Amino acid sequence: xxxxxxxIDQRRCVACMACVVACKNENDVPPEQYRTRVLExxxxxxxxxxxxxxxxxxxxxxxPPCVYNCPTGASxxxxxxxxxxxxxxxxxxxxxxxxxxxxxxxxxxxxxGFADKCTFCEHxxxxxxxxACVATCIGKSRIFGDMDDPKSPxxxxxxxxxxxxxxxxxxxxxxxxxxKKFSKPE
Amino acid sequence: xxxxxxxFLKSSxxxxxxxxxxxxxxxxxxxxxxxxxxIKATYVPTFCEICFWKCGAIAKVLNGRVVKLDGNPVHxxxxxxxxxxxxGGIGLLYDKDRLKSPLINVGKRGEGKYRKASWDExxxxxxxxxxxxxxxxxxxxxxxxxHGAPTDHFLPLLSAYGTQNVGMPSFAQCxxxxxxxxxxxxxxxxxxxxxxxxxxxxxxVLIGSHLGENMHNSQVQDFTEGLGRGAKLIVVDPRFSIAAxxxxxxxPIRPASDLALLLAWINIIITEGMYDRPYLxxxxxxFSDLAxxxxxxTPQWAEQETDIPAAQIMETxxxxxxxxxxxxxxxxxxxxxxxDDVQRSRALAILTALLGSxxxxxxxxxxxxxxxTKGESKPFPEPGKEPLNTGGYPFAGxxxxxxxxxxxxxxxxxxxxxxxxxxxxxxxxxxxxxxxxLEAINKLDLLVVVxxxxxxxxxxxxxxxxxxxxxxxxxxxxIGKGKSLSVSLRQPVIKPLYESQPGWWIAKELAxxxxxxxxxxxxxxxxxxxxxxxxxxxxxxDLKKLGSLTIPxxxxxxxxxxxxxxxxxxxxxxxLSSKELKEKGFDPVPVYVRHPQPPEGFFRxxxxxxxxxxxxxxxxxxxxxxxxxxxEVWINAKKAQALGLKNGEYVLLINQDGAKSNRIRVKATQRxxxxxxxxxxxxxxxxxxxxxxxxxxxxxxxxxxxxAVDPIAGSTGMRVNFVKLQKEA
Numbered sequence: 085x086x087x088x089x090x091x092i093d094q095r096r097c098v099a100c101m102a103c104v105v106a107c108k109n110e111n112d113v114p115p116e117q118y119r120t121r122v123l124e125x126x127x128x129x130x131x132x133x134x135x136x137x138x139x140x141x142x143x144x145x146x147x148p149p150c151v152y153n154c155p156t157g158a159s160x161x162x163x164x165x166x167x168x169x170x171x172x173x174x175x176x177x178x179x180x181x182x183x184x185x186x187x188x189x190x191x192x193x194x195x196x197g198f199a200d201k202c203t204f205c206e207h208x209x210x211x212x213x214x215x216a217c218v219a220t221c222i223g224k225s226r227i228f229g230d231m232d233d234p235k236s237p238x239x240x241x242x243x244x245x246x247x248x249x250x251x252x253x254x255x256x257x258x259x260x261x262x263x264k265k266f267s268k269p270e
Numbered sequence: 271x272x273x274x275x276x277x278f279l280k281s282s283x284x285x286x287x288x289x290x291x292x293x294x295x296x297x298x299x300x301x302x303x304x305x306x307x308x309i310k311a312t313y314v315p316t317f318c319e320i321c322f323w324k325c326g327a328i329a330k331v332l333n334g335r336v337v338k339l340d341g342n343p344v345h346x347x348x349x350x351x352x353x354x355x356x357x358g359g360i361g362l363l364y365d366k367d368r369l370k371s372p373l374i375n376v377g378k379r380g381e382g383k384y385r386k387a388s389w390d391e392x393x394x395x396x397x398x399x400x401x402x403x404x405x406x407x408x409x410x411x412x413x414x415x416x417h418g419a420p421t422d423h424f425l426p427l428l429s430a431y432g433t434q435n436v437g438m439p440s441f442a443q444c445x446x447x448x449x450x451x452x453x454x455x456x457x458x459x460x461x462x463x464x465x466x467x468x469x470x471x472x473x474x475v476l477i478g479s480h481l482g483e484n485m486h487n488s489q490v491q492d493f494t495e496g497l498g499r500g501a502k503l504i505v506v507d508p509r510f511s512i513a514a515x516x517x518x519x520x521x522p523i524r525p526a527s528d529l530a531l532l533l534a535w536i537n538i539i540i541t542e543g544m545y546d547r548p549y550l551x552x553x554x555x556x557f558s559d560l561a562x563x564x565x566x567x568t569p570q571w572a573e574q575e576t577d578i579p580a581a582q583i584m585e586t587x588x589x590x591x592x593x594x595x596x597x598x599x600x601x602x603x604x605x606x607x608x609x610d611d612v613q614r615s616r617a618l619a620i621l622t623a624l625l626g627s628x629x630x631x632x633x634x635x636x637x638x639x640x641x642x643t644k645g646e647s648k649p650f651p652e653p654g655k656e657p658l659n660t661g662g663y664p665f666a667g668x669x670x671x672x673x674x675x676x677x678x679x680x681x682x683x684x685x686x687x688x689x690x691x692x693x694x695x696x697x698x699x700x701x702x703x704x705x706x707x708l709e710a711i712n713k714l715d716l717l718v719v720v721x722x723x724x725x726x727x728x729x730x731x732x733x734x735x736x737x738x739x740x741x742x743x744x745x746x747x748x749i750g751k752g753k754s755l756s757v758s759l760r761q762p763v764i765k766p767l768y769e770s771q772p773g774w775w776i777a778k779e780l781a782x783x784x785x786x787x788x789x790x791x792x793x794x795x796x797x798x799x800x801x802x803x804x805x806x807x808x809x810x811x812d813l814k815k816l817g818s819l820t821i822p823x824x825x826x827x828x829x830x831x832x833x834x835x836x837x838x839x840x841x842x843x844x845x846l847s848s849k850e851l852k853e854k855g856f857d858p859v860p861v862y863v864r865h866p867q868p869p870e871g872f873f874r875x876x877x878x879x880x881x882x883x884x885x886x887x888x889x890x891x892x893x894x895x896x897x898x899x900x901x902e903v904w905i906n907a908k909k910a911q912a913l914g915l916k917n918g919e920y921v922l923l924i925n926q927d928g929a930k931s932n933r934i935r936v937k938a939t940q941r942x943x944x945x946x947x948x949x950x951x952x953x954x955x956x957x958x959x960x961x962x963x964x965x966x967x968x969x970x971x972x973x974x975x976x977x978a979v980d981p982i983a984g985s986t987g988m989r990v991n992f993v994k995l996q997k998e999a
Contacts, residue, residue, distance in 0.1 A: 096494045100881040102351065112301050115892070219340065220350075222351055222353055223490065
C-alpha cells in the first residue's frame, strides 16, 4: 500500500504558475478558486534581498484537522494511501473544514456547493499518472511518490536535503515537504 | 438526476451509451461523466501558439470539448510539460469574446462600427481593394506585417501578389539586433530556441533576461535543471527578478550601462589571461585589436558607469573565467533597449568567444546539421521596385524594419504604401510611437487584419478576418533546430468554432480571388503537409499520431576533431573585431557611449513579461486573466513613500513628452532600483469587445514616444523614455 507524499523543491520553482492552471483544468476548479497556489515573498531592503517562492496545496496531513472537524463524515483520510478526500454526497457545505485547515487549502466550490481541495489527483494516480501539477512542473520543483518506496522520487529528493513542513508546531503531520525555504544561499 | 441517467444508460446498453451521453452531458459534468465511465476521452497531439516557442501539446477531448492540454513528452520544447499559458490555451479557444465572423467597417476608421459579413463578401472586398492598389500604385504599395504561424500562409500570398515589403516586429522590436550582433561575430545567430546549453553549465549569466517570468518552456526547464545540478548564477538586472532571486551574484545595474559592464568583463578576462588561447588561435581573429580597444575598461571605470562595485565586477568575471568553457552567457531575446543594441550583443558574443563557450558543453551548442526542404512552390515574381523595408540600414534582416514601412506610409516616399495586411501581431502594441502608427493607419486605403481576438489593431481594420485558434487548424510543419532536427505537426483538435477559418484557408481563398491560385496548388493544407512529408521521407502517419518526430543522427552540438565549426563571417572565423562593421563605418569593437539618465523627478520606463501572459494577446484569456488581471507599475518602496504613493493605488504615468497612460496600480517594492519603474508589457488594450482586459492596466507602448534607432540594424531601442507618476484625480 503506497504512502503518497509530495516534495516541493523551492530552489527549482520559478513561480511560473503552470501548476496552478494545470490543476484548475484537470479538476474543473471554478473561476477565482484554487486547489494550489504559488506565493512570491521577498524580504530585506534593496539591494540586500532574498526571495521565497512557495507552492501551497493540501498537506494530506496524517493528523488532519479537517477530517476531525467534519460533522457529517464527508471528509476522510483514505486508509490505503493516506490521501485526504471528501465524499461529496455527504458534504453539506458547512465550512467547518475550511475553518479547521491551518493551511487554507480548502474552499467551498461555489458552483457545486461542496467543500473542495487537492486530491493529489487520485483519479490520475489510478491511471498511473502523476498529479497534474507535478506532471507539468517546468522546474521539476514538485516531486511526487510513495514514501514507503526507497526508490521513489520523493524518497530520493528527501535523502540529501533538509526538508521541513509548514506549521510543524500545529501537529498536523503534513505529507507535503519543502526543501530549502530560501533560494539564495543563507 | 445523476442516478436516473446512469440507470438509463445501463438499460440502454453500452454500444449506444457514448452517443446518448454525447448530447446529454452538460459541459460542467464532463469530468464526472468520464470518471463514471460514461464517456471516453480522445487525445490529439498538436503544438501550442499561445507564445511562439511552439511546444508540443496533447489535447484531451471529451464529447467534442477540449478539457485539458498536456505537454507532449516526445516534443523537445515541452518534454511533457506546458507552462501556465500553454495550459491556459483552452481559455483562448472558448473565450466568448473571440472574433466570430468576418466584419466590415461601416464607420470611420477606429470607430469600431462593424457589420457582419459573409466570407465571400469580405474576401471579395479585400481582393478588389488589393487589385485596385496594385493597378494604381504597383504591388509594392501593399505591406505585410506578421508574426508566428500565420506568416507561413500570408507571406506566400503577399509574395505572390508581388510585394516584398514585409515587417515582422520580431526583428526591429525584439530579437533583431541580437541576431545581427551574433551573426557579425560567429556568422550565425543564437537561434530560437536559443542554443544555450544551461543544463550542462557551471556558470549561467543572465543580462536583463528574466527567465521564469520570460516563460519559454524548455529553456526554463534547462535553466532550473542547470541550477539543480549546481550551476552558479549571475544575474544582471536593475530589478530583483525571479531569476535574480536564485542568483549567487545579483548585479542591480544602472539601466543603460550594460555595455560598460560587458567591456570591463572582457578586459578582465583578457588581462588576467582567463581566455581560451588555443581556441581563439584556431577559430578567431582580431584579438589584439579587441584587447587594445577595451584596455581602458577597468572595473573601477565600470563601477562609475554601472553602479556595480569594482570588486563584484572582478569576482563575477573570475567566476566565468575559472569555469570556462562551461559558461552560458545568455544572448538575451528582447534586445531592443538603447539603440546601441547590436554592439551590446556583439559584446555578449565576444565574451562567449573569449571563454571558448561557443560549441562547447555548458556554453552555446551548435545547430543541428540536419535540414528539411520546404515544399516547392512556383517562384514568386521579382519586385518591380526595391523593397523599402530595410529602411536603408546596412544589416537589417529579411524580417524587415517595421517602422521603415510605417514612415514610408506616412511620407509616401520613396514610393507610396497604400495597404497593410496584418496577421498575428498587434501593431499598436508592438511598435514604438503609437501616434505615428495611428497616423500611418489613417493614411491607408486598405487595412486588413487577420486575428483570433478583437485586439487593438484589428479594431482599426477596414476588414477583419477571424482566424480560428491554433487548436482548430492545420499550420505549416514546425522545423525544430535544437541539438537535433525535429518536425512537429499542428493539426486541428476540434472543428473551427463560429465562422472562424484557418489562416491557410483564408490565404488560399484570397489567392483564388486575386488570380494567384497557381501558388496554392493543393486542396487542403493536410494534403500539402503530406506531400512535404513524402519529399522529406517522413511518415505522416507517425507524425499525426505522435505530434513530433526527432530525426536521428542529426545532432552535433559540440566541437570535436571530427566536428569542426563553420563560421559564416566575412573572414570565416569568429570576428572579435568586425571587418564588416569597420567597412560600413561602424566601430569594429563595441565602444561604450553613456546614455542619458532620467532628469530629477522622472524614472526610466522599463518593461518585461509576466509568466502567465504573452504580450497583449493573452490579456483577455479567462484562464490567464484570472491570474494576472492588470499590470502594475513597480517603483522602489522608498521612492513611493517619498511621493506619498501606497501599494495598490492607481496612478497615471506621464512621460517626458506629456504622453499620459491609462491608470495603473502602484507596486511599491524593494525589488527595484530608485531610478526606474517597471511594468509588464501589453496592457491597456482599448477595444471594449475585450470584456476582461479592456482598459485594464497601462500600455507601456503608449509611453514609448521616443525610441533610439540602432544605426546598424534599424531596430528600435525602447527603454529610453522617462516617466513621472501622478495620483489619479
